[in-house]
Amino acid sequence: xxxxxxxxxxxxxxxxxxxxxxxxxxxxxxxxxxxxxxxxxxxxxxxxxxxxxxxxxxxxxxxxxxxxxxxxxxxxxxxxxxxxxxxxxxxxxxxxxxxxxxxxxxxxxxxxxxxxxxxxxxxxxxxxxxxxxxxxxxxxxxxxxxxxxxxxxxxxxxxxxxxxxxxxxxxxxxxxxxxxxxxxxxxxxxxxxxxxxxxxxxxxxxxxxxxxxxxxxxxxxxxxxxxxxxxxxxxxxxxxxxxxxxxxxxxxxxxxxxxxxxxxxxxxxxxxxxxxxxxxxxxxxxxxxxxxxxxxxxxxxxxxxxxxxxxxxxxxxxxxxxxxxxxxxxxxxxxxxxxxxxxxxxxxxxxxxxxxxxxxxxxxxxxxxxxxxxxxxxxxxxxxxxxxxxxxxxxxxxxxxxxxxxxxxxxxxxxxxxxxxxxxxxxxxxxxxxxxxxxxxxxxxxxxxxxxxxxxxxxxxxxxxxxxxxxxxxxxxxxxxxxxxxxxxxxxxxxxxxxxxxxx
Numbered sequence: 001x002x003x004x005x006x007x008x009x010x011x012x013x014x015x016x017x018x019x020x021x022x023x024x025x026x027x028x029x030x031x032x033x034x035x036x037x038x039x040x041x042x043x044x045x046x047x048x049x050x051x052x053x054x055x056x057x058x059x060x061x062x063x064x065x066x067x068x069x070x071x072x073x074x075x076x077x078x079x080x081x082x083x084x085x086x087x088x089x090x091x092x093x094x095x096x097x098x099x100x101x102x103x104x105x106x107x108x109x110x111x112x113x114x115x116x117x118x119x120x121x122x123x124x125x126x127x128x129x130x131x132x133x134x135x136x137x138x139x140x141x142x143x144x145x146x147x148x149x150x151x152x153x154x155x156x157x158x159x160x161x162x163x164x165x166x167x168x169x170x171x172x173x174x175x176x177x178x179x180x181x182x183x184x185x186x187x188x189x190x191x192x193x194x195x196x197x198x199x200x201x202x203x204x205x206x207x208x209x210x211x212x213x214x215x216x217x218x219x220x221x222x223x224x225x226x227x228x229x230x231x232x233x234x235x236x237x238x239x240x241x242x243x244x245x246x247x248x249x250x251x252x253x254x255x256x257x258x259x260x261x262x263x264x265x266x267x268x269x270x271x272x273x274x275x276x277x278x279x280x281x282x283x284x285x286x287x288x289x290x291x292x293x294x295x296x297x298x299x300x301x302x303x304x305x306x307x308x309x310x311x312x313x314x315x316x317x318x319x320x321x322x323x324x325x326x327x328x329x330x331x332x333x334x335x336x337x338x339x340x341x342x343x344x345x346x347x348x349x350x351x352x353x354x355x356x357x358x359x360x361x362x363x364x365x366x367x368x369x370x371x372x373x374x375x376x377x378x379x380x381x382x383x384x385x386x387x388x389x390x391x392x393x394x395x396x397x398x399x400x401x402x403x404x405x406x407x408x409x410x411x412x413x414x415x416x417x418x419x420x421x422x423x424x425x426x427x428x429x430x431x432x433x434x435x436x437x438x439x440x441x442x443x444x445x446x447x448x449x450x451x452x453x454x455x456x457x458x459x460x461x462x463x464x465x466x467x468x469x470x471x472x473x474x475x476x477x478x479x480x481x482x483x484x485x486x487x488x489x490x491x492x493x494x495x496x497x498x499x500x501x502x503x504x
Contacts, residue, residue, distance in 0.1 A: 128152040230403050
């Protein structure tokens with residue numbers, strides 16, 4: 001009889017560990033260690049306007065038309081049955097700045113999607129594969145790639161493997177749909193071609209972006225001024241001139257993308273098979289609303305990014321919203337609210353007494369390999385908030401040569417090999433680089449309710465296959481989103497749910 005109970009226990013635990021966004025084995029979690037005194041730091045006094053009053057210093061950042069996208073996860077989780085607006089503003093927050101490269105990456109994606117989904121058809125995240133024209137740490141390839149991933153859902157190793165949903169339909173698999181070469185290609189930037197494939201029809205298109213055309217030209221004198229800006233040595237007049245120069249380059253791409261010959265080259269390699277456009281009502285950005293109100297009710301994390309300051313884009317903290325993390329992940333769940341809360345708790349320790357956290361000033365050690373369990377999915381959310389990027393991050397160019405604060409690459413460090421740790425024991429380590437303060441945060445997913453029973457896992461597969469009844473779907477929507485809300489509602493009240501250990 002004991003053997004029977006043992007077998008049943010193993011089956012239940014295995015189901016919980018491998019279910020998407022679900023709990024893992026229940027284990028004892030150590031109590032938080034006593035806080036150690038970190039190096040003293042002077043809190044920088046920066047005007048902090050309420051998040052609902054925030055406005056960019058550059059209007060064009062919010063004036064770029066959004067790209068409307070369908071994500072099947074939003075549908076099966078009851079979060080949106082219509083197309084969702086993906087905004088350039090969020091791409092800017094992810095990159096930590098706006099420039100000619102970020103507007104270029106945005107436009108590369110827009111042009112590819114217009115070919116793959118003609119006649120007003122709404123593009124589908126997860127239905128697109130992207131081949132990058134260089135290694136993830138070659139030139140600025142990874143910076144472009146992060147924006148393209150945000151829009152299309154085509155993720156590298158960090159992407160969601162799909163669990164029971166991906167077992168049912170490949171559209172729910174996001175991992176390894178952004179493909180970087182293992183080694184640098186040595187291709188000159190104007191010749192770098194991003195190749196997009198629509199997986200349901202086989203349509204394939206390549207897009208190149210000739211940055212050499214962008215004006216004003218990036219002269220040696222302007223690069224020297226960039227270093228001066230990064231060092232905080234520019235006069236107000238020099239800064240104002242640099243702001244104009246930098247943002248004019250970004251706007252040049254947006255203003256001339258469809259009119260200047262040779263600027264963007266689009267090569268159609270395969271027109272693909274015919275398809276019927278999605279029957280979903282194509283909601284516009286103006287009237288879009290989530291079907292789950294909690295997605296927009298989470299308090300934003302206010303962040304400073306020094307790039308926003310030296311590029312004249314914002315001199316005050318910028319609100320980072322949970323809604324934006326949801327769009328990046330392609331869904332909301334207990335894991336995404338968990339990753340959000342892990343970051344919030346770490347930043348509250350590293351930046352106490354109301355000090356505003358600074359992107360680029362934070363390094364993160366992940367508790368596993370980027371393609372192990374859902375480590376990369378958590379990591380993508382943490383990268384979005386902190387600016388700590390893996391190999392894909394911005395190396396910093398002349399700015400990073402002046403101050404490490406402007407280097408984003410390799411500040412998110414994944415283990416080279418899987419660690420095999422049980423999920424509740426996985427500890428994310430955050431280090432504040434200016435003071436040396438260090439904190440670890442664990443997240444005990446096993447506590448989350450409602451529990452993902454085998455029946456609910458099976459219902460997830462039925463929804464992914466389009467086989468659930470309306471009543472079954474409504475029940476599943478409630479179950480799934482209740483798990484996400486459970487994390488938000490109980491993160492600060494249940495002992496052992498989140499364990500915060502201060503190391504330095």
